[in-house]
Amino acid sequence: MTTSTNLPGHPQVPNLSEVPGSILGRDSAVNKVLLRRSAAVRRARYSTIKIWVGAICAGVVIIPVVLANVLPLPDPIVGQLSESSLPPFSAGHLLGTDPNGRDLLSRILHGGQTSLVIGMLAIFVSGLVGIVAGAAAGYFGGWVDTIISRLLEAQMALPLLLMLLLVVALFGPSIPVITLVIAFAQWPEPARITRALVLVEREKPYVAAARVLGLPKFSILRRHVVPNILQQVLVVVLLLLAQAVLLESALSFLGAGVQRPYPTWGGIISDGRELFVTGKPWLVTVPGVAIALLVVGVNLVGDGLRDRVRRAKGDQA
Amino acid sequence: MLTYVLKRIGQTILTAFLAVATVFVLLRMAPGDPAANYAPPNPSSAQLEAIRQQFGLDQPIPVQFWTFLQHLFQGDVGTSFFFKRPALAVVLERLPYTITLAVAAIVLTSIVAIPLGVWMARRNNTSRELGANIGTIAGQSMPDFWIGFVLLILFAVNLKWFAPSGFDSAASIILPTVTIAILQIALISRLVRREMVVNLASPYLTVARSRGVSERALTWRYAFANAALPVVTALGTRFAAMLNGVVIVEVVFNWPGVGELVVNALKQRDFPLIQATVLVTVLLALFVQLLVDLLYPLMDPRVRLGEASA
Numbered sequence: 001m002t003t004s005t006n007l008p009g010h011p012q013v014p015n016l017s018e019v020p021g022s023i024l025g026r027d028s029a030v031n032k033v034l035l036r037r038s039a040a041v042r043r044a045r046y047s048t049i050k051i052w053v054g055a056i057c058a059g060v061v062i063i064p065v066v067l068a069n070v071l072p073l074p075d076p077i078v079g080q081l082s083e084s085s086l087p088p089f090s091a092g093h094l095l096g097t098d099p100n101g102r103d104l105l106s107r108i109l110h111g112g113q114t115s116l117v118i119g120m121l122a123i124f125v126s127g128l129v130g131i132v133a134g135a136a137a138g139y140f141g142g143w144v145d146t147i148i149s150r151l152l153e154a155q156m157a158l159p160l161l162l163m164l165l166l167v168v169a170l171f172g173p174s175i176p177v178i179t180l181v182i183a184f185a186q187w188p189e190p191a192r193i194t195r196a197l198v199l200v201e202r203e204k205p206y207v208a209a210a211r212v213l214g215l216p217k218f219s220i221l222r223r224h225v226v227p228n229i230l231q232q233v234l235v236v237v238l239l240l241l242a243q244a245v246l247l248e249s250a251l252s253f254l255g256a257g258v259q260r261p262y263p264t265w266g267g268i269i270s271d272g273r274e275l276f277v278t279g280k281p282w283l284v285t286v287p288g289v290a291i292a293l294l295v296v297g298v299n300l301v302g303d304g305l306r307d308r309v310r311r312a313k314g315d316q317a
Numbered sequence: 318m319l320t321y322v323l324k325r326i327g328q329t330i331l332t333a334f335l336a337v338a339t340v341f342v343l344l345r346m347a348p349g350d351p352a353a354n355y356a357p358p359n360p361s362s363a364q365l366e367a368i369r370q371q372f373g374l375d376q377p378i379p380v381q382f383w384t385f386l387q388h389l390f391q392g393d394v395g396t397s398f399f400f401k402r403p404a405l406a407v408v409l410e411r412l413p414y415t416i417t418l419a420v421a422a423i424v425l426t427s428i429v430a431i432p433l434g435v436w437m438a439r440r441n442n443t444s445r446e447l448g449a450n451i452g453t454i455a456g457q458s459m460p461d462f463w464i465g466f467v468l469l470i471l472f473a474v475n476l477k478w479f480a481p482s483g484f485d486s487a488a489s490i491i492l493p494t495v496t497i498a499i500l501q502i503a504l505i506s507r508l509v510r511r512e513m514v515v516n517l518a519s520p521y522l523t524v525a526r527s528r529g530v531s532e533r534a535l536t537w538r539y540a541f542a543n544a545a546l547p548v549v550t551a552l553g554t555r556f557a558a559m560l561n562g563v564v565i566v567e568v569v570f571n572w573p574g575v576g577e578l579v580v581n582a583l584k585q586r587d588f589p590l591i592q593a594t595v596l597v598t599v600l601l602a603l604f605v606q607l608l609v610d611l612l613y614p615l616m617d618p619r620v621r622l623g624e625a626s627a
Contacts, residue, residue, distance in 0.1 A: 039441075039442045042442045042443075043442050046442065046447050046450075049447065050447075050450075050451065053451065154332065154335065156554075157332045157336065157599060157602065157603055158336050158339075158599070159336070159561040159595055159598060159599060160561075161561075161564050161565075162340070162561075162564070162579060162583075162591075162594075162595065163339070163340070163343070165580075165583055166340065166343045166344065166347060166583070167343065169347045169348070169349070169583070170343060170346055170347040170348070172348075242458060246458075246460055249460050250460060250461075250462065250565055253460070253462050253565065254564070254565070254568065254580065266460070266462075269460075269462065269463060269466065273466060273569075281470045281474070284463070284466045284467075284470065285463075285466075285467060285470070287463075288459070288460060288463030288466070288467065291459075291460050291463065292455070292458055292459045292460070292463070295458035295459070295460075296454060296455050296458040299454045299457065299458050300451065300454055303450075303454060
């Protein structure tokens with residue numbers, strides 16, 4: 001839809017905004033209200049709503065987590081036993097304390113730093129590996145494709161969580177190990193999507209043109225094909241951040257996360273699990289809310305962006 | 318058809334073998350001496366050595382693997398270090414609990430997710446659909462162990478409707494099922510919605526509508542029949558994945574299934590038990606996957622097996 005009001009040769013077209021209830025200068029039954037209600041406009045608006053709601057949800061968690069070292073918070077590791085198990089909204093402890101007298105807010109924010117660092121590093125690695133492997137499989141085909149596709153299938157059949165627990169037990173629960181383990185769990189998704197997109201993309205005329213111009217295969221892939229699909233893949237990689245945070249919390253919940261006394265989200269909930277029966281449910285509920293808010297936020301932003309990218313590519317779903 | 322099935326069974330066995338072999342090697346490379354878990358307190362090195370010998374852990378890994386294979390072909394998966402019984406028997410005892418939970422969860426998921434997804438597709442781009450859409454995103458964003466705890470706090474601790482953990486009556490299955498289903502409903506309903514939106518906008522639907530087919534028949538007999546294939550695939554894959562152990566939910570609810578078994582076996586370094594669990598669950602999951610694939614030609618006559626997988 002063009003919004004230009006001064007088309008050359010058509011100076012009589014008035015400014016749209018000055019003509020109530022009409023478009024393109026003539027009276028029309030399609031007024032602005034109807035336009036705003038139309039499916040296409042609504043879809044655009046809904047994806048904007050998703051992105052904003054998501055950004056707010058994620059921001060509420062991410063901003064305090066990033067600022068945790070600057071904020072005046074009690075120490076997350078050393079508590080005061082005189083202040084053990086305080087309920088939320090106690091003096092000096094907004095979210096209360098755990099049985100060791102450690103401030104829950106401080107533990108959640110510092111734990112969030114671990115989760116976010118691991119999550120970001122993991123999606124960087126899995127995104128990079130997935131895009132490279134998927135692009136190679138899709139573009140070169142043949143035995144490259146066979147090997148990568150078989151690897152993807154094989155991983156589907158494995159009891160993944162068990163393997164991850166084993167590997168963490170093997171190499172120790174340090175941040176690099178947990179990061180790589182999560183990246184290993186996640187690389188199939190960007191790989192599969194990149195492969196599918198490249199399969200479509202490589203049949204397009206511009207690729208043939210580049211080939212005719214004598215560009216080597218690798219530079220066609222790197223400089224022409226991949227940039228055209230990157231946007232769609234990066235949305236998927238962003239959505240992986242949500243998965244990574246969930247997986248990290250699940251691993252620490254099962255005891256394969258960064259070890260105590262350093263706080264992690266899954267670890268805090270795991271520590272609280274024996275306690276909620278004794279009437280201290282906030283030790284379980286509050287850290288979970290932090291995880292859920294962050295993950296909902298990332299998912300909403302990713303989903304909204306995906307709607308937009310899909311619309312730009314002319315997909316109706 | 319028969320060649321296809323045989324080929325798939327061959328692949329299944331090969332995959333299961335590779336999975337067990339990987340776990341076998343990883344287990345033996347992992348730090349921590351299993352013998353220490355099964356020795357009396359403050360054991361002497363001779364005692365430890367005796368236990369290692371008893372478990373066969375004193376041999377080099379390739380030799381251990383060869384022995385394991387020889388026994389495997391005789392149908393013997395090994396004796397659990399902890400239970401002192403055949404590991405396979407221990408796993409098969411726990412398996413019905415996991416299967417029950419997985420079936421309950423997948424049934425609940427289908428009952429809720431399919432109508433929800435169809436509804437979302439038919440109400441596409443309305444504000445209520447946006448609400449449901451955000452709701453499903455929230456559903457897939459909560460850690461499952463946390464959902465489990467929140468349900469426990471609400472219904473077991475505060476309302477006292479259910480026993481807090483374990484399996485003591487038929488009602489104990491409700492909370493774990495709901496916990497699993499929340500995530501699955503969110504994922505499946507979004508898939509149903511996506512497939513239905515595409516099919517509802519297809520030209521064949523316009524043709525059928527112009528011939529006076531009722532909206533209900535358009536939705537279900539026309540659009541859904543075509544959207545069903547990917548949905549069934551996804552449900553099958555999800556179900557198969559659950560058989561690999563709904564580990565976290567079983568741990569949260571102390572559900573006596575294989576997931577809970579395997580987590581404890583990991584802690585106790587009970588190698589044969591872990592290997593047996595992996596073998597059984599991977600085989601079972603792949604078998605379910607095969608069954609789902611065999612369903613395709615029944616659901617859609619256009620599908621020819623063998624070609625589809627090529």
